[in-house]
Amino acid sequence: MSKEKLHRFQIAMLLFNTQCGVAIFILPRLTAIHLGTNGWLGVALAYLVVSLNIMLITLVYRMGRGASIFRILGDGLPRFLLVPLYLVLAMVLPMIGCIVIKEYVVIYQILMFPQTSEMVLKLFVDLVVFLMVTKGIYNMSKANLFFVAILLTMVPASLTLISNFDFVRLTPFIFKEGKDVVQGIFRMYAAFLGYELFIFLFPYAENNKKWLKYLHLGNALTGSVYLLVTVLCYGFFNYNELTDLAFPLLDMFGYLKFPFIERVQNFLYSAFLLSIVTTASMYYWSGQIVVAEIFPRLPGKGVVFILMAGSILVAMIPKTLPEVEKWFGVLLYFESGVAFGLPLLALLSLLIQKGRKSHA
Amino acid sequence: MHKRTAGLFVLALTLLLTGCNQDQNILERIGYIRIGAFDPAEGQDIRLTINVPLTINEGQNTKRLTEVLTVEARGSKEARNMLQNQSSRKLVSGQLRTILFNRELAAQGLTPYLDTLIRDPSISKRAEMVIADGSAQEMISKDYSGHPGADQYIDQLLRKEFEMQHVPHILLHQFIRDYYDDGKDPMAPLLSQQGASLALSGIALFQNDKYAGKIERAEFPYFTMLYQNQNKGEFTINTDDPSLKSITFSAIKSKRKIKVKKIREGKYAADINIRIEGGVLEYIGNLDLTKPDRKKLEGLIGEYVTKRIEQILAKLQRYRTDPVGIGQHVRNSMTYSVWKESDWNELYANMEFRVHTRFILKNFGNRYD
Secondary structure, three states: OOOOOEOHHHHHHHHHHHHOOOHHHHHHHHHHHHHEOOOOHHHHHHHHHHHHHHHHHHHHHHHOOOOOHHHHHHHHOOHHHHHHHHHHHHHHHHHHHHHHHHHHHHHHHHHOOOOOOHHHHHHHHHHHHHHHHOOHHHHHHHHHHHHHHHHHOHHHHHHHHHHHOOHHHHOOOOOOEOOOHHHHHHHHHHHOOOHHHHHHHHHHEOOOOHHHHHHHHHHHHHHHHHHHHHHHHHHHOOHHHHOOOOOHHHHHHHOOEOOOOEOOHHHHHHHOHHHHHHHHHHHHHHHHHHHHHHOOOOOHHHHHHHHHHHHHHHHOOOOOHHHHHHHHHHHHHHHHHHHHHHHHHHHHHHHHHHHHHHHO | OHHHHHHHHHHHHHHHHHHHOOOOOOHHHEEEOOEEEEEEOOOOOEEEEEEEEEEEEEOOEEEEEEEEEEEEEOOHHHHHHHHHOOOOOEEEOOOOOEEEEEHHHHHHOOHHHHHHHHHOOOOOOOOEEEEEEOOHHHHHHOOOOOOOOHHHHHHHHHHHHHHOOOOOOOEHHHHHHHHHOOOOOOEEEEEEEEOOEEEEEEEEEEEOOEEEEEEEHHHHHHHHHHHOOEOOOEEEEEOOOHHHOEEEEEEEEEEEEEEEEEEEOOEEEEEEEEEEEEEEEEEEOOOOOOHHHHHHHHHHHHHHHHHHHHHHHHHHHHHOOOOOOHHHHHHHHOOHHHHHHOOHHHHHHOOEEEEEEEEEEEEOOOOOO
């Protein structure tokens, strides 16, 4: 293992950018459809659930004294149980990374290159992601700092829209006309996914418990960006309109006008590639280290290549946006299971180890 | 290592080149539609007219031409494809600045035509949404001598009016937003031909998506104060009162507050407080603008503005249209179930409005009397 350690601030930014993905563009619509009026409150609820989940992950770190998740699991549970789990993870994690890129690219195609094949567009992003992942987690986190700096410049840009914001349009009604509140909260929660991968990061982080707090910092940053975006959309458009707009955030940015450039939404959407690259890279990277746990002798780059090639082939099946979103939905269900299941399993394993010790 | 870098470079290049293939747009071969004008045609069809400015470079000479094309079809995108047949360029809507709807077409309801305006990602939500008093086709194909071409003329005329805050700043975004809102009705500028020129002759009012009536030019300042907070503007009051024959204000600042109260079951009242500040630019009358008289004058002006705004509100109630968004305030004062059960149109028609205007003379200009 290399001596280099991830700084806690890098971890916070990495967490923020991994969570922040293509979901942000459709989040206001999802809140409006599933939660109804003032659906933005759902973001706050989801944030609380995610915070609890992160506490669970930090508990594993504290109890396991910083050991890697694989060692914690391996020490307590039999290998024949773990290998199938790892295999499933090794298949699903890269798939999520791949579908994230796919969804981004399909929207890109709608907006800018309606005639160009989405696979061609996707290969560009895949290439960047491949280069990123093969550089390893330390370099990824360093590059990510620049990405975040660029992405966060969008926040002041969105504040210029406040002159078109009106509280009257928010209405005093809470969660009326929503289709399915439970589903809505789940979709909000799913928009925060990405934090569950940080359970794999234990051996790479700095060697004290300070960084655990920075996980919450990253999550709070995601939460506030999501909240800002959804509240702005509810007051810039109105609830009824939001249920009808495919990508409300892009429509909102489309209204922005600078003296030197108009229709900035295309530019901003392209800049969002930086967020997608980090999100996808983190999923592929997690997939890679899971594979490395099952087959420790395989070369890292080769594994990434195979994982990417495999997921790309599977990702060729869904062609339309609704199909991609449906796939995404299924994978998110699974991933939310992982987010809670994996730390719980690790805790179980730790308890078993403790039980053995006290017996011995 | 070098081999691998070179390999990746070649791969990247190949990918880049394939990307060029399909979605390329060459400036000289593209016609940017500047104005789209919708008129009713026979049956369910519409007549779509587009105005496409062309720049042609022949050696040293640059010529500016305008292509104006008309076709009849069911939907606007079908029409665009048919227009493609007549055009010398590939037509795109990315630079669409103005969308004109004929008034009769608007009276039938705009819902079917709004779809593509919402759906097409290349259409800017900053495009101007305008209702044409008369034939929209004629309006954009005519040559206005002494004015720039129709494409620029309409755009610049409207922008200037918006900037000077003569009328509320209504673009496609605001129109669609209020169209969706259940407590507000959309509105749009109404353009008409006056001799060899165009003029903003009114504000078209809508009930849901249907044209319902208009605000007259003379009512603009009062309507605008009722609609929004102003930080710019100019207006003149003329009355028969000898102390207020004519007065013109500039540098208007106004603030508006709406409070809704329930009087009894099915009857609501709205208190509309408007506070206006303005500097005098011209005054013809028999009062001194010194202290005691100033108060009197402020009172007179306040009363006058109140009266005009009450007249506008009565007219809006008669047309059953609510562009000001009183409904939003009523909705926000109710519980959800009460709002859903009540018939807003009926409530609105029976609403009582109490307008309170406070006018403040900020300065008397260059003359101190």
